[in-house]
Amino acid sequence: MPSVETMCGGGIGGGVSARHNDRVTTDEFVVTCPYCGEDCEVYVEPDVAGTFVQDCEVCCNPWRLRVSGRGDDRSIDVARADGSE
Numbered sequence: 001m002p003s004v005e006t007m008c009g010g011g012i013g014g015g016v017s018a019r020h021n022d023r024v025t026t027d028e029f030v031v032t033c034p035y036c037g038e039d040c041e042v043y044v045e046p047d048v049a050g051t052f053v054q055d056c057e058v059c060c061n062p063w064r065l066r067v068s069g070r071g072d073d074r075s076i077d078v079a080r081a082d083g084s085e
């Protein structure tokens, strides 16, 4: 159980130094494999953009993953990377 610090606005000597947002950078996406239909989590480095290929961890077929947007607005598309649609 993490202790919840009292969130008193201001009044802390020296100012707030350890501002902690609960906002989590969305590095992980759940994609549905176009081959086997399983939902799989994909980790995408924060600085990754564009298209890359990764194998499904369930059926090992290649996905073509396309990252669009940036920051918290990122989304990911998955398609087959073997040339078939």
Ligand SMILES: [Zn+2]
Pocket: 033, 034, 035, 036, 037, 038, 056, 057, 058, 059, 060, 061
């Ligand atoms: Zn699969």
